[in-house]
Amino acid sequence: MTYRVRLEMFEGPLDLLLYLIQVNEIDIYDIPIAKITEEYLACLATMQELDLEVAGEFLVIAATLIQIKSRMLIPAEELEGEDLPQEDPRRELVERLLEYRRFKEAALTLDELESRQQLFYARLGELLPPVAEGPLQVSLSELLRAFAAIVQRAPQATALEIAPEAITVSERMVMVIDRLALESPLPFTTLFDVAGTRLMLIATFLALLELLRRGLVRARQSEPEGEIMVYRAIEGSGGDDGHPA
Amino acid sequence: MDTLPDVEPLAILEALLFVSEVPVTMERIEEVLEGRSRAEIVGLIAGFQERCRQGGRGLLLVEVAGGYRLVTKPEVAPWVQRFRGTKPAKLSKAALETLAIIAYKQPITKPEIEAIRGVTIDGVLKTLVERDLIRILGRKPEVGRPILYGTSRDFLEYFGFKDLSELPTLKEIESLAPAAAGKETSDEAVGDAGQPG
Numbered sequence: 001m002t003y004r005v006r007l008e009m010f011e012g013p014l015d016l017l018l019y020l021i022q023v024n025e026i027d028i029y030d031i032p033i034a035k036i037t038e039e040y041l042a043c044l045a046t047m048q049e050l051d052l053e054v055a056g057e058f059l060v061i062a063a064t065l066i067q068i069k070s071r072m073l074i075p076a077e078e079l080e081g082e083d084l085p086q087e088d089p090r091r092e093l094v095e096r097l098l099e100y101r102r103f104k105e106a107a108l109t110l111d112e113l114e115s116r117q118q119l120f121y122a123r124l125g126e127l128l129p130p131v132a133e134g135p136l137q138v139s140l141s142e143l144l145r146a147f148a149a150i151v152q153r154a155p156q157a158t159a160l161e162i163a164p165e166a167i168t169v170s171e172r173m174v175m176v177i178d179r180l181a182l183e184s185p186l187p188f189t190t191l192f193d194v195a196g197t198r199l200m201l202i203a204t205f206l207a208l209l210e211l212l213r214r215g216l217v218r219a220r221q222s223e224p225e226g227e228i229m230v231y232r233a234i235e236g237s238g239g240d241d242g243h244p245a
Numbered sequence: 246m247d248t249l250p251d252v253e254p255l256a257i258l259e260a261l262l263f264v265s266e267v268p269v270t271m272e273r274i275e276e277v278l279e280g281r282s283r284a285e286i287v288g289l290i291a292g293f294q295e296r297c298r299q300g301g302r303g304l305l306l307v308e309v310a311g312g313y314r315l316v317t318k319p320e321v322a323p324w325v326q327r328f329r330g331t332k333p334a335k336l337s338k339a340a341l342e343t344l345a346i347i348a349y350k351q352p353i354t355k356p357e358i359e360a361i362r363g364v365t366i367d368g369v370l371k372t373l374v375e376r377d378l379i380r381i382l383g384r385k386p387e388v389g390r391p392i393l394y395g396t397s398r399d400f401l402e403y404f405g406f407k408d409l410s411e412l413p414t415l416k417e418i419e420s421l422a423p424a425a426a427g428k429e430t431s432d433e434a435v436g437d438a439g440q441p442g
Contacts, residue, residue, distance in 0.1 A: 011338055012364035057364050099361055106345035107338065109413050110404060114341075117405040118333040119319035120307070121326075123266050174390075181381055 007043065013061035014100040016043060021097075028097060031090055033072055037065040064093060138221040138228050143188075146228055147205050150192045167200055172207035180217060180232040188219070188228035254278060258289050268312025268402065310401035311408060343369045344378060348400070348412055352382045352393035370394070378403060 010016040020039050021028055044058055071089035176191055191208065192201055208230070211217040218231045261269055261277060274286055281289075290313060294306045303321045306313060317325050326332060336344070343366050346358050359366055373379045377399040384390040401408065 011342060012362055014363040061363060096361075096363075100363065103342055103345045103349070103361060106349060106413075107341035110341050110345055110348075111336075111338075113404045114335060117403065118335075119322040120305070120316035120405070121322065121329070122314055122316045122402075123263075 007046070007058065011104075013058045014097060015104065016040065016058070017061065018097060018101055018104070028094060031094065033065065033069045033090060037062075037069050040065055068093060138219045142221055142228065143209075143219065146188050147201075150189060151198060151201055167203045169203050169206045169210060172200075172204045173211055176204065176207055176211055176230075177216065177232070180230065185220075185229040185231040188230055191230060254281060254285075255289055255292060258286075258293060262293075262306065262313060262315045265314065267398075268308075268310045268314040270312040274313075307405075308407050309405055310398050337369075339364075339366070339369050340372055344373060344396075344400070347373075347379055347394050348396050348409070351395035352385075353395075354385055354391040354393055356391060358394075 007016065010019065017036070017040065020026075020036055020043070021031065024035070024039070026032065026036065041062060044055075044062060068089045179191065180186060192204055208217070208219075212219060216233055218233045219228055220231065221228045257278060258274065261274065271283065271286065275281065275283065278286065290306065296302070297305050303318055304315050305318055307316055342362060343358060346361055347353055350357070355366060355370060358370075370379075374381075377397055379394050379400065380397040382393045382395040385393050396409070400406075406412065
C-alpha cells in the first residue's frame with residue numbers, strides 16, 4: 001500500500017471501506033475480501049493514538065470482514081447437504097455499503113444545495129425564540145417553594161394500606177419531556193396536574209430537577225414570585241413544517 | 246373590519262413579505278388580503294416576481310418551505326455578507342450524511358441511522374436538533390420507545406425546498422422512501438406545538 005490514509009479523513013468505517021474499494025478499482029459486487037481485509041487492517045494499524053469510541057466503530061467492521069473472509073474459505077461442499085441455496089457471505093456487507101453510498105451521495109447533493117442557498121439572505125428573526133437559552137433562570141429555592149405549594153394542595157394520604165405504586169423518576173422524566181414536546185413552555189404547576197399522590201408529585205419534581213441538571217429542559221421566572229415557566233431546551237419553534245398534510 | 250383605504254394590493258403584498266420573518270403561506274395572504282381570490286393573489290405574486298427580476302433590484306420573491314419570502318439576490322451576496330459580518334456556517338460532512346438519511350427515511354430512530362452510517366451520532370444529532378433542522382416526530386412503539394426524528398420546516402428553508410417532494414431523487418432512493426411526503430408516524434406521534442406563521 002503506497003498511499004497514506006488518516007482515519008480522521010473518513011466519516012466512519014464504511015466510508016473507509018468505500019474508499020479502499022474505489023482506489024483499488026474494485027467491483028463492489030465482487031469484493032476480493034482477503035485483499036480488502038488486509039488493506040483495511042493496515043489502515044487501522046496506522047492509528048497511533050486510539051480514540052476508543054472511534055476505534056470501536058472501525059473494529060466492528062474489521063471483525064465483520066474477518067468473519068466473511070473465514071466463511072469464504074470454507075469449501076462449498078461442506079455447506080451442502082442442507083438444501084439451502086448458497087448465499088454469498090459478502091452479500092450483507094455489500095448491501096450495507098450500497099445503502100451507505102446512496103446517502104453519502106445524497107449528502108453531497110445537500111452540500112451543493114447548501115452552498116447555493118447560502119447566497120440568498122433572508123430577514124433575520126427578531127423575536128426571541130420560544131426555546132429558552134442559557135442555564136437555569138430560576139433559583140432552586142423558588143422551585144422548592146413552588147413545589148411546596150403544590151404538595152400542600154395535594155390531598156392528605158389516607159390511612160389505607162396500599163401496595164406501593166411503582167413510580168420511577170425516569171418514568172416521570174419521560175412524562176415531562178413528552179408533555180413539553182406537545183407544548184412548550186408550560187407553567188410549572190401544570191406539570192403536576194396529572195399527578196395524584198404525594199409520591200407521584202415528589203417523583204415528578206425529582207424528574208424535573210434531573211432534566212434541568214441535564215439541560216434537557218429549562219425553567220425561567222420573569223419576576224420574583226411570578227409564575228415559573230418550564231421550557232424544553234431542544235427542538236425549535238415547532239409550527240408548520242411544510243409537509244403536505 | 247374597519248373601512249381601509251384603497252391601496253394597491255401589490256403594495257400590501259410587498260409589505261407583508263417585508264415584515265415577515267418566516268415564509269408567508271398562501272392561506273395567510275388570503276386571510277389578510279380578504280376577499281381576493283387565490284388566482285388574483287397568484288397573479289400578484291407573479292407580478293411581483295417579474296418586477297424583482299428587472300434590473301436595479303436587490304430582492305427576489307421565492308417560494309420555499311410552503312410559503313413565499315423575500316430574499317436577497319445571489320449577486321449581492323458578497324455585500325450582504327460584508328454587512329452582516331459573518332460567513333454562514335456550513336454543516337459538517339457527518340451532519341449532512343445524517344441529515345440525508347433522516348430526510349429520505351423519516352420517521353427514523355437514532356439506532357437506525359447509526360446502523361446505516363456505521364458510527365455513533367449523538368453529537369451530530371444534538372447539533373441538528375439545536376439548529377432546528379430536524380424535529381422529534383414521536384416515539385416508535387417498540388422496546389425502549391426510541392425517539393423518531395424527521396426534518397423540520399427550517400430544513401426545507403435551509404436547502405430551498407418548497408416541500409419534501411422536492412428532495413432530489415437519487416439512484417434507487419425512491420424504493421427506500423415510499424412515502425417521503427406522507428409521514429407515517431406511530432400512533433403515539435406527538436403533534437406540533439405552536440401555530441404556523
